[in-house]
Amino acid sequence: MGPHPDANLLTAFAEQSLPEAERRVVLDHLARCTGCREVVALALPTTEDSVVAVRENTGARWFGSSLLRWGFAVACLALLAAAGVLEYQQRHREITVASNNVPNLQDTAPAATTPSGMQPAPSQSVQAPAPPAIRDKERATDREQNPSRYIAAPTEQRVLPNSNAAAAPAVSGRAISAIGGGKYTANAPLKAAGAAIAGSGSGGGIGPRSAGGAAAEVTVQAETASAEDSTPEVVGKAKPAPAEGIVFGLARAPDLHAEPGLMKKASVGLRWTISASGALQRSSDGGSTWQDVDVSTTQLSGSQKLISAKSSTVVAVTGGPEASENADSGAATKPATQASVAEETKSTPTPAATAIFRAVSVSSDGAEVWAGGSAGALYHTSDAGATWTRVLPSENGAAISGDVVSIQFSDVRNGSITTSTAETWVTRDGGQNWRKQ
Amino acid sequence: MRTTRAIPIEVQSAVAELLAELHSKAGCERIGLSPESFEVILCEVATKYLPDGKTRAEVRTFLLTLRVDELALARACAAGNNAAWENFLIRYREKLYQSALRIAREDSAARDLADSLYAELYGTNTRDGERVCKLASFTGRGSLEGWLRTVLAQEFVNRYRRTRRTVSLDEENEDGAQFAAPEPETLAAADLRLESATDAALASLSPEERMVLTAYYLDGRTLAEIARMLGVHESTISRKVDKLAKSLRKRILAGMVQKGMARRQAEEALQVDVRDLRLDIRRSLAQDSPPATFSEKEGVLPVSNVTDRQELKAKP
Numbered sequence: 001m002g003p004h005p006d007a008n009l010l011t012a013f014a015e016q017s018l019p020e021a022e023r024r025v026v027l028d029h030l031a032r033c034t035g036c037r038e039v040v041a042l043a044l045p046t047t048e049d050s051v052v053a054v055r056e057n058t059g060a061r062w063f064g065s066s067l068l069r070w071g072f073a074v075a076c077l078a079l080l081a082a083a084g085v086l087e088y089q090q091r092h093r094e095i096t097v098a099s100n101n102v103p104n105l106q107d108t109a110p111a112a113t114t115p116s117g118m119q120p121a122p123s124q125s126v127q128a129p130a131p132p133a134i135r136d137k138e139r140a141t142d143r144e145q146n147p148s149r150y151i152a153a154p155t156e157q158r159v160l161p162n163s164n165a166a167a168a169p170a171v172s173g174r175a176i177s178a179i180g181g182g183k184y185t186a187n188a189p190l191k192a193a194g195a196a197i198a199g200s201g202s203g204g205g206i207g208p209r210s211a212g213g214a215a216a217e218v219t220v221q222a223e224t225a226s227a228e229d230s231t232p233e234v235v236g237k238a239k240p241a242p243a244e245g246i247v248f249g250l251a252r253a254p255d256l257h258a259e260p261g262l263m264k265k266a267s268v269g270l271r272w273t274i275s276a277s278g279a280l281q282r283s284s285d286g287g288s289t290w291q292d293v294d295v296s297t298t299q300l301s302g303s304q305k306l307i308s309a310k311s312s313t314v315v316a317v318t319g320g321p322e323a324s325e326n327a328d329s330g331a332a333t334k335p336a337t338q339a340s341v342a343e344e345t346k347s348t349p350t351p352a353a354t355a356i357f358r359a360v361s362v363s364s365d366g367a368e369v370w371a372g373g374s375a376g377a378l379y380h381t382s383d384a385g386a387t388w389t390r391v392l393p394s395e396n397g398a399a400i401s402g403d404v405v406s407i408q409f410s411d412v413r414n415g416s417i418t419t420s421t422a423e424t425w426v427t428r429d430g431g432q433n434w435r436k437q
Numbered sequence: 438m439r440t441t442r443a444i445p446i447e448v449q450s451a452v453a454e455l456l457a458e459l460h461s462k463a464g465c466e467r468i469g470l471s472p473e474s475f476e477v478i479l480c481e482v483a484t485k486y487l488p489d490g491k492t493r494a495e496v497r498t499f500l501l502t503l504r505v506d507e508l509a510l511a512r513a514c515a516a517g518n519n520a521a522w523e524n525f526l527i528r529y530r531e532k533l534y535q536s537a538l539r540i541a542r543e544d545s546a547a548r549d550l551a552d553s554l555y556a557e558l559y560g561t562n563t564r565d566g567e568r569v570c571k572l573a574s575f576t577g578r579g580s581l582e583g584w585l586r587t588v589l590a591q592e593f594v595n596r597y598r599r600t601r602r603t604v605s606l607d608e609e610n611e612d613g614a615q616f617a618a619p620e621p622e623t624l625a626a627a628d629l630r631l632e633s634a635t636d637a638a639l640a641s642l643s644p645e646e647r648m649v650l651t652a653y654y655l656d657g658r659t660l661a662e663i664a665r666m667l668g669v670h671e672s673t674i675s676r677k678v679d680k681l682a683k684s685l686r687k688r689i690l691a692g693m694v695q696k697g698m699a700r701r702q703a704e705e706a707l708q709v710d711v712r713d714l715r716l717d718i719r720r721s722l723a724q725d726s727p728p729a730t731f732s733e734k735e736g737v738l739p740v741s742n743v744t745d746r747q748e749l750k751a752k753p
Contacts, residue, residue: 006576007575008578008584010587012578018578027644028648037652039591040590040666041652041656041658042590042594043540043586044662046539275464288535290528356464
């Protein structure tokens with residue numbers, strides 16, 4: 001019996017990445033060496049890992065969770081209701097509907113969720129008529145008055161201002177805007193449902209799965225998430241923990257890291273890091289597997305919103321096999337991911353999407369992420385990476401210079417970044433306006 | 438790690454050709470790995486695994502299948518780069534402990550296991566006055582995470598064997614009884630022929646088939662475990678084991694007939710009971726690997742032939 005194969009060969013064997021000739025040699029050794037057989041068997045990845053990876057791959061996992069099963073059921077109900085409302089409007093208020101919804105085509109996200117022609121739910125009535133900016137302010141005030149609620153359930157909060165009933169008008173409004181106020185076809189709400197499901201898969205699904213039992217929230221959340229995709233500067237709605245930025249380092253939610261067990265229990269699990277090659281990576285299982293995150297920002301018009309939600313799911317799916325092979329970070333997935341995004345959205349990712357990242361700052365719930373790197377690249381997401389906004393700090397025409405080497409956000413609004421050219425940029429409003437110091 | 442062979446010219450040229458691409462793909466800049474030192478690493482890895490006489494294109498293909506970013510990270514850690522260490526710890530420290538716990542199945546042993554590997558990784562051991570970092574032996578053939586698990590498992594098996602040798606005699610006897618061959622004096626001449634026929638039949642199997650049989654009958658692994666070791670579906674292994682047991686029986690029978698036994702006598706020898714056949718297979722497969730600890734071996738494994746079965750079998 002020859003020498004034992006080294007750990008590299010045994011690993012490659014177990015990962016099925018040996019060429020046939022070498023595989024035979026290892027197999028031959030394994031057939032006669034109890035010790036090496038035991039090593040290979042012991043070193044197998046956990047079953048859960050592979051099962052999860054496979055499920056992620058097929059997307060079946062989202063439907064495995066009872067929350068989403070119910071969410072799906074409620075989404076169907078909402079669709080039926082929407083169809084009913086549509087049918088009704090089609091018959092009796094055809095002209096009104098058309099005139100009411102045409103402006104919705106250009107409307108920004110919050111308006112899309114609250115079409116003025118529909119009947120808003122009671123809880124929404126306060127906010128519905130307000131223009132988006134005011135609504136945001138109101139949310140901010142609400143957050144100040146009610147901080148505990150926002151801290152306790154960061155992902156949920158976006159949902160709270162909307163109610164179940166709002167889902168129906170929202171979906172129907174979109175259905176109409178998708179076909180340009182024209183005649184209602186069965187296809188349109190189906191597309192909207194696709195968007196809602198995809199949205200809940202990418203936006204909501206990654207977030208805390210404990211997001212509450214009210215299944216309706218999933219629908220609404222998906223709506224809100226996908227609708228907000230197109231808002232260029234999304235102010236964060238989660239309250240980040242005091243985050244740290246390390247030069248070429250990785251900042252995760254520090255409190256979560258301190259207690260990994262706790263993190264698992266809460267199944268918040270989202271962690272962020274930067275790979276050796278400067279790719280931004282995300283882990284949704286407490287650091288066992290890492291997926292590259294593509295930050296390509298695409299400014300989409302109203303009719304493309306549906307597709308945008310779909311494409312974020314594609315990103316997650318392409319990450320799947322990757323994860324199962326244990327983070328083969330870098331070039332291998334990146335082009336694939338970008339390709340699929342480009343194919344789905346028929347738009348090219350911005351060149352800066354290939355930025356080499358150097359700093360990342362994450363809020364305590366992992367939803368609010370700032371990532372920065374080469375050549376002033378600065379990206380922000382408030383939905384755990386489903387959608388990204390490129391932020392370009394500038395003041396009086398002077399833009400940021402150098403690489404972003406450190407990002408620090410003390411809360412959702414107040415943060416500062418440092419560049420390799422020793423510039424410090426400070427924002428007090430979550431990245432809308434910047435001041436150079 | 439020493440390179441025992443001179444670097445073939447094909448390897449040198451293929452590495453030189455791909456160096457720039459792989460160097461940037463692996464993100465070496467960030468972790469302080471110069472193209473020159475990365476070139477040395479790539480040459481070392483290629484020389485280690487590729488037999489002489491490979492064409493440049495084959496070397497190229499080989500290099501492109503390496504996990505260069507993890508290779509670069511591991512080697513930069515071995516070289517003592519701080520950024521690389523920070524990155525490594527953040528990505529793998531927790532996994533190291535999780536894996537150790539899964540392997541040792543017990544908290545204190547797991548901690549012990551992970552700590553000792555950690556010390557080896559960090560390079561607290563010295564050999565000939567030089568700091569030895571275990572990460573320097575990672576070659577990027579598999580994933581770094583999988584490699585860490587394998588190294589942990591090797592360490593665990595080594596320890597387990599070391600301690601097993603010190604268990605009390607009673608336990609040892611008990612332990613041995615499990616796999617003990619039938620009493621030798623009861624083996625009649627027919628049984629000897631059965632034995633050699635069994636050996637011949639087993640020797641005619643492919644390495645994979647033998648591996649499946651040993652893992653199943655000797656190690657008592659479940660079909661699911663074997664399936665995962667081989668990266669196939671459980672039902673495939675299940676069918677395979679059934680088929681193998683049947684065909685083995687046929688071949689052993691044929692072997693005995695060939696050796697001059699009457700068919701009926703041969704069938705009696707086999708006793709037609711599958712369980713007995715299994716016992717037989719188990720005995721024939723039972724062979725302990727030498728107690729040598731796992732260490733990084735240089736060069737490629739020789740394709741060993743099956744003739745050493747007999748002498749190995751004499752051991753238990």
